Amino acid sequence: MLSDYGEDQLVAALLSQLPPFARRSGVYAGAGEDDCALVEPLKRKHRLLLKTDCVIEGIHFLPDTPPEQIGWKALCRPLSDIASTGGKPLHALVTFAVNRQRTLAWATNVYAGIGKAAREFGVTVVGGETASSPGPCFISVCLTGSVRRGRCVTRGGGKPGDLLYVTGRLGGSFPSGKHLHFRPRLAEGRWLARRDSVHAMMDLSDGLGTDLPRLARASGTGYCLDSAAVPRTPGCTVAQACGDGEDYELLVAVASGRARELESAWKRRFPNVPFTVVGSLAETDVKAGLGDTPGFDHFSDR
Amino acid sequence: MLSDYGEDQLVAALLSQLPPFARRSGVYAGAGEDDCALVEPLKRKHRLLLKTDCVIEGIHFLPDTPPEQIGWKALCRPLSDIASTGGKPLHALVTFAVNRQRTLAWATNVYAGIGKAAREFGVTVVGGETASSPGPCFISVCLTGSVRRGRCVTRGGGKPGDLLYVTGRLGGSFPSGKHLHFRPRLAEGRWLARRDSVHAMMDLSDGLGTDLPRLARASGTGYCLDSAAVPRTPGCTVAQACGDGEDYELLVAVASGRARELESAWKRRFPNVPFTVVGSLAETDVKAGLGDTPGFDHFSDR
Numbered sequence: 001m002l003s004d005y006g007e008d009q010l011v012a013a014l015l016s017q018l019p020p021f022a023r024r025s026g027v028y029a030g031a032g033e034d035d036c037a038l039v040e041p042l043k044r045k046h047r048l049l050l051k052t053d054c055v056i057e058g059i060h061f062l063p064d065t066p067p068e069q070i071g072w073k074a075l076c077r078p079l080s081d082i083a084s085t086g087g088k089p090l091h092a093l094v095t096f097a098v099n100r101q102r103t104l105a106w107a108t109n110v111y112a113g114i115g116k117a118a119r120e121f122g123v124t125v126v127g128g129e130t131a132s133s134p135g136p137c138f139i140s141v142c143l144t145g146s147v148r149r150g151r152c153v154t155r156g157g158g159k160p161g162d163l164l165y166v167t168g169r170l171g172g173s174f175p176s177g178k179h180l181h182f183r184p185r186l187a188e189g190r191w192l193a194r195r196d197s198v199h200a201m202m203d204l205s206d207g208l209g210t211d212l213p214r215l216a217r218a219s220g221t222g223y224c225l226d227s228a229a230v231p232r233t234p235g236c237t238v239a240q241a242c243g244d245g246e247d248y249e250l251l252v253a254v255a256s257g258r259a260r261e262l263e264s265a266w267k268r269r270f271p272n273v274p275f276t277v278v279g280s281l282a283e284t285d286v287k288a289g290l291g292d293t294p295g296f297d298h299f300s301d302r
Numbered sequence: 303m304l305s306d307y308g309e310d311q312l313v314a315a316l317l318s319q320l321p322p323f324a325r326r327s328g329v330y331a332g333a334g335e336d337d338c339a340l341v342e343p344l345k346r347k348h349r350l351l352l353k354t355d356c357v358i359e360g361i362h363f364l365p366d367t368p369p370e371q372i373g374w375k376a377l378c379r380p381l382s383d384i385a386s387t388g389g390k391p392l393h394a395l396v397t398f399a400v401n402r403q404r405t406l407a408w409a410t411n412v413y414a415g416i417g418k419a420a421r422e423f424g425v426t427v428v429g430g431e432t433a434s435s436p437g438p439c440f441i442s443v444c445l446t447g448s449v450r451r452g453r454c455v456t457r458g459g460g461k462p463g464d465l466l467y468v469t470g471r472l473g474g475s476f477p478s479g480k481h482l483h484f485r486p487r488l489a490e491g492r493w494l495a496r497r498d499s500v501h502a503m504m505d506l507s508d509g510l511g512t513d514l515p516r517l518a519r520a521s522g523t524g525y526c527l528d529s530a531a532v533p534r535t536p537g538c539t540v541a542q543a544c545g546d547g548e549d550y551e552l553l554v555a556v557a558s559g560r561a562r563e564l565e566s567a568w569k570r571r572f573p574n575v576p577f578t579v580v581g582s583l584a585e586t587d588v589k590a591g592l593g594d595t596p597g598f599d600h601f602s603d604r
Contacts, residue, residue: 036384041349047342093444095354135436
């Protein structure tokens with residue numbers, strides 16, 4: 001049990017699971033080294049992206065979920081948000097609140113999953129915090145990223161008439177286990193952000209039913225969804241595809257006149273990832289196609 | 303109860319408690335606006351500080367702690383780490399996991415406390431995450447800050463012979479309530495970091511008994527503590543002053559030949575804040591004065 005170890009021992013065991021940070025990568029003080037992490041600022045003409053996200057035992061994973069998958073998911077959730085801007089992830093800070101009844105092996109395996117995702121997607125874990133939780137385990141990850149000035153795609157750039165695309169297939173993320181081993185669409189997001197025809201993007205974490213209205217609201221538009229066209233995970237209904245959440249796919253608004261050209265280029269670049277038109281943005285007062293299929297809401301009982 | 307509200311309603315209510323962020327302050331997308339926050343990079347010759355810290359119900363505050371004080375503490379804890387480097391805080395990301403049985407008033411009052419500290423110390427809350435917690439409330443805050451290249455003070459710069467100082471008085475932070483309303487030593491930290499005679503700094507969060515050995519280890523030195531000299535909160539024993547933790551004061555290693563000069567300047571600049579010599583750094587194998595007064599350890603039962 002963790003209560004058999006001191007905090008400094010625990011931290012040393014956790015850090016051993018992470019890829020070493022190199023001085024040459026612009027990290028002057030990293031995880032476990034000082035009160036704060038100290039890193040090189042961005043290159044000129046770039047802007048800094050900041051994102052935080054968390055996973056909680058009993059909500060985002062279960063007590064018996066394999067710990068490597070918990071760590072993978074904890075880092076990949078905010079990476080999906082970086083992906084949706086077209087940015088490149090840089091640094092992570094990890095806050096890990098864990099019950100003292102857990103074993104050291106369980107805790108280090110959570111960090112093995114974080115370390116695996118960090119290596120895979122080029123993230124340097126530069127700091128963090130461990131604390132004991134009197135209840136469920138809680139992991140919060142904060143990411144920095146960089147994006148070239150003028151290349152950042154937000155939710156707010158959509159225009160009436162834009163076609164709406166989604167990557168991959170939606171729905172059933174919990175029963176299929178996708179929510180634990182998905183790959184954030186970083187390469188796809190950066191590729192899309194380089195195209196002028198891409199007006200707006202966001203990642204689908206709460207389900208198309210919740211997230212599409214958010215993108216439309218940020219863009220000051222309405223929307224028209226062709227629910228039958230939504231690409232579904234095999235076995236899922238339309239309601240599940242729109243409402244389950246945790247898809248970690250991209251929702252993209254594309255200038256309609258250049259959508260066909262983008263689709264062809266996508267097929268050459270990402271032949272194995274579906275890129276499907278599911279509707280369009282419309283004038284503000286049009287809100288059609290979602291019916292009563294809201295997405296996941298963390299708080300509402302209704 | 304929060305379960306009567308949707309997530310978007312809750313987020314809007316929480317954000318209303320925070321100071322508005324201004325475009326001119328270099329924030330292009332802020333809290334509630336997009337998947338990620340987007341901010342202006344640092345000025346030239348500066349480096350980026352990153353820090354995360356958390357407060358957990360049942361550990362760092364109690365179920366009946368006034369919610370404004372919880373929010374204040376959540377932001378001020380990582381601010382104390384920024385203070386210890388001599389840096390200036392810039393942006394915050396707030397992760398708030400709260401039980402659905404809490405009231406909307408309670409949640410918004412937590413954010414009122416965060417907002418008050420943000421105004422006071424010049425921090426812009428640029429993003430965050432809300433989630434429902436099946437157990438205790440959990441607030442994790444990630445901060446960015448800036449520090450001029452060459453002006454950042456770390457734990458690692460101490461040398462044998464340096465005198466050790468602490469700011470303020472130590473011990474009894476829980477019974478006195480100091481842990482809920484302390485002011486991070488930002489002005490003091492920046493003032494100290496401008497002095498060449500200041501070799502190393504850290505903030506005292508786990509107690510001198512734990513944190514002094516950490517500073518000595520990072521500096522590659524030993525230490526000699528004069529425990530009778532440790533400035534104590536009235537009513538506290540030496541063991542409490544060294545072991546209670548949550549002091550949020552600064553521990554500072556100062557070149558011995560210039561310590562008197564620094565002390566005099568301190569008294570003119572901060573006449574109401576004690577600045578007390580408590581010992582010195584020594585050769586590596588010297589570890590004297592702490593006896594059996596370890597600080598707070600989040601995990602160990604021993």
